[in-house]
Every structure is written in C-alpha cells, then in structure tokens.
Amino acid sequence: MTGTAAARIDNAALFAVLASLADNKQAIGRRYAYWANGAPALEAAVAAAAMTQDEIGHARTLYPLLEDFAQAAADPRQVAPETRTLRYHLTFLDREFASWSDFVATNFLLDGALTTFFEAAQHSAYEPLRQRARKIVQEEQVHRTHAEGWVRRLAKAGGAVRQALVSSLQRLWEETLCWFGPDDDPVMSQLYREGFIDAPPAELRSRYLQRVMPLLESLAIEMPARFDPESKRWLPGEALPWERWEAESRRLRPAGQEAAGEDQP
Amino acid sequence: MTAVYPSLRTHPADDPSCPALWDALREVTDPEIPISVVDMGLIVDLKQRDGVVNVKLTFTALGCPAMDFIMDDIQERLLREPGVRAVRIEVVWDPVWSKERLSEEGIELMRSWGISA
Numbered sequence: 549m550t551g552t553a554a555a556r557i558d559n560a561a562l563f564a565v566l567a568s569l570a571d572n573k574q575a576i577g578r579r580y581a582y583w584a585n586g587a588p589a590l591e592a593a594v595a596a597a598a599m600t601q602d603e604i605g606h607a608r609t610l611y612p613l614l615e616d617f618a619q620a621a622a623d624p625r626q627v628a629p630e631t632r633t634l635r636y637h638l639t640f641l642d643r644e645f646a647s648w649s650d651f652v653a654t655n656f657l658l659d660g661a662l663t664t665f666f667e668a669a670q671h672s673a674y675e676p677l678r679q680r681a682r683k684i685v686q687e688e689q690v691h692r693t694h695a696e697g698w699v700r701r702l703a704k705a706g707g708a709v710r711q712a713l714v715s716s717l718q719r720l721w722e723e724t725l726c727w728f729g730p731d732d733d734p735v736m737s738q739l740y741r742e743g744f745i746d747a748p749p750a751e752l753r754s755r756y757l758q759r760v761m762p763l764l765e766s767l768a769i770e771m772p773a774r775f776d777p778e779s780k781r782w783l784p785g786e787a788l789p790w791e792r793w794e795a796e797s798r799r800l801r802p803a804g805q806e807a808a809g810e811d812q813p
Numbered sequence: 814m815t816a817v818y819p820s821l822r823t824h825p826a827d828d829p830s831c832p833a834l835w836d837a838l839r840e841v842t843d844p845e846i847p848i849s850v851v852d853m854g855l856i857v858d859l860k861q862r863d864g865v866v867n868v869k870l871t872f873t874a875l876g877c878p879a880m881d882f883i884m885d886d887i888q889e890r891l892l893r894e895p896g897v898r899a900v901r902i903e904v905v906w907d908p909v910w911s912k913e914r915l916s917e918e919g920i921e922l923m924r925s926w927g928i929s930a
Contacts, residue, residue: 605876609906679906683875686909 558618561738568636568798570610575637577603636797653716656695663688664756673743703767723800728752757782841886854914864898
C-alpha cells in the first residue's frame with residue numbers, strides 16, 4: 549500500500565504509535581547487533597544475530613506504513629530510519645547495553661511489551677498493521693523462549709550475575725510499563741475506540757504484567773507489581789513516574805532532567 | 814499437513830489457476846537453500862489477466878535478507894513466459910507462513926538438507 553497525497557490516512561494517534569513501534573524495533577535491533585559478536589556463549593551469539601535480523605526486519609516492515617499517513621506530509625524525512633531525526637524509542641535504548649543482562653532484560657521486558665501491543669492488534673481495523681502484527685507475534689514466540697530461558701539462567705546463577713539481571717530489569721521496568729501510556733492516554737485510547745487494538749492502555753499494561761510477572765515471581769525477583777485477587781489481574785505496585793512522560797515520543801525523560809522549556813526564564 | 818500447488822502435471826494448461834506460471838516459478842529458488850519459492854510456500858496467490866501477472870508473495874520472516882533477490886528472480890522468470898508483459902508483486906503477511914505451506918517435495922528437500930520440516 550503506497551500512500552498518495554489524495555489517499556493518505558489522517559490519523560495522528562495511529563501514526564505516532566507506528567512511529568514509536570518502528571523506532572523501538574530499529575533501536576532494539578541496533579543494540580542486539582553488538583552482541584552478535586559478544587554474547588556469553590556461541591549459541592547465544594548466533595541467537596543474537598538471528599534476533600537482530602528479526603528486529604530490524606520488524607522495523608523495516610513498519611516504517612513504510614508511515615508514508616501512508618497525512619502526518620508524514622509535513623516532514624517526509626521522518627518516514628525512513630536513514631533520514632529520520634526524531635527518536636521515539638525508549639530512553640533506555642539511547643545508550644549501548646552495559647552488559648548481557650541488558651540484552652536479556654530488553655528482550656524479556658521491552659520486546660515483550662511491544663509484543664503485547666501486537667497481540668492486541670491481530671484483529672486491527674487497519675489491515676497493514678493486522679497482517680504485520682500476526683507475523684510479528686509468530687516470530688516473537690522464539691524470542692520469548694530465549695528471553696525466559698536467559699532470565700532463569702541468570703537468576704539461578706546467583707551472586708553478581710543475578711544482581712546484574714535484577715539491576716537491568718529495574719532500570720527498564722518503569723519506562724516499559726509507561727510505554728502503554730497513562731490509563732487515560734488519548735493516543736492508545738483512540739486506537740482502542742477505533743478498533744486498531746482490542747484493549748485500552750490499562751488493560752494492555754495488565755496483560756503485559758500477566759506475561760512477565762509469573763516467571764519473575766517464581767524466581768523470587770521482586771518487582772513493583774501486585775496481584776489483585778479480586779480482579780485476578782496484575783497491576784503496577786507503585787505509581788508510575790508520569791511527571792517524566794514524554795507523550796509524543798512515548799518515552800520517559802531521564803530522572804533529574806527537566807522537561808524542554810522548563811528551565812527557560 | 815502439506816500444501817498442494819497447481820502444476821501442468823495435475824492441471825490442463827488453460828486452467829484458470831495458471832499451472833504453467835506455477836511451474837515456471839518452480840525454477841526460482843531460495844538463494845540460501847535450493848528449494849523453489851512454490852515448494853517453500855511463498856507464493857500465496859497468482860493470477861494472470863491481459864498479460865499482467867499479479868503475484869501475492871509472502872516470506873518466512875519479516876527480516877528475510879533475500880527479499881529483493883527473490884522478487885527480482887520471480888519478476889525475471891515470469892516475464893520469460895509467453896504472453897506475460899508485466900508482473901506485479903504484492904508482499905502479504907496473511908496467511909502467516911508456517912511449515913504447513915511447504916509442499917511434499919519441499920519437505921523432502923528440506924529434510925535432505927538436514928533441516929527439520
């Protein structure tokens with residue numbers, strides 16, 4: 549589907565989320581690539597190379613969708629990773645991974661969150677997203693197996709290895725939970741109302757916690773989430789840092805950094 | 814479960830399923846394994862009208878590095894068929910590729926290369 553000026557879709561919410569998904573997938577692929585030659589085992593390096601290819605592939609199939617939107621007309625540079633100047637990936641991905649545990653945490657937490665979104669888009673009213681979502685969900689099954697296997701392995705190693713994993717998980721935790729947006733997020737809520745995804749942001753976050761918490765709990769890794777026995781759902785255990793939420797780019801400002809313009813006289 | 818695709822071995826030449834074109838694409842192989850795009854199950858749909866062939870094509874993975882090569886090869890091979898003057902390829906992700914899309918021959922070939930199928 550190639551967009552023309554006359555036939556372009558005018559939907560800022562869908563455009564913004566697609567851009568965020570593409571940027572996150574692209575950034576994950578770039579970060580994974582480094583570890584294709586540095587993973588702690590040969591098998592892990594081969595897997596890292598394969599997952600790099602998958603993540604870049606996911607990005608490569610998402611970016612062209614941006615061309616179909618009226619929102620791309622204002623700045624055509626923003627529809628391709630080579631020319632794009634905006635960065636809508638998580639702040640966590642701004643820097644190289646400090647260790648293998650960052651790779652594992654990204655695969656388990658962040659890529660898991662994006663997959664939660666794609667699972668919710670498998671019956672999307674926007675056909676190009678629906679098609680890609682189903683394929684991405686299929687491919688992500690093996691990423692999940694890899695992620696969960698490594699989370700178990702690092703957690704059971706104990707000592708500094710386990711502590712490194714916990715540290716990586718903690719640094720990624722809040723920003724990943726925030727990616728779905730506040731409970732009343734106008735962007736994700738609009739996608740839900742218009743049938744592009746099958747759940748509002750709070751429900752997506754709860755599904756996501758259901759995805760990751762049972763394993764973490766079984767490994768006695770304590771993260772700020774709680775199981776509500778009444779609703780039988782996982783919920784964030786602490787208030788999320790929405791004061792640092794950048795709604796347009798769907799990422800958190802680093803702690804201690806003021807919002808753009810706040811330091812102006 | 815395996816898939817069955819049209820062929821001149823099983824269909825008359827004038828069959829609307831375009832068996833000659835499917836057979837032609839059996840000469841287009843994956844650059845990494847010598848299995849045809851047909852037996853691999855990458856051809857989702859194929860229609861010919863007024864000299865224009867419309868191909869719906871899928872890939873095993875979104876990150877397939879051979880996409881452009883395969884599309885070029887499909888285009889080039891179909892244009893060698895009598896009466897074909899244009900080829901339009903649409904990449905689709907529905908149905909999602911799975912091993913069920915392999916043909917019987919495709920499964921045998923994959924196994925002969927030591928690949929689980």
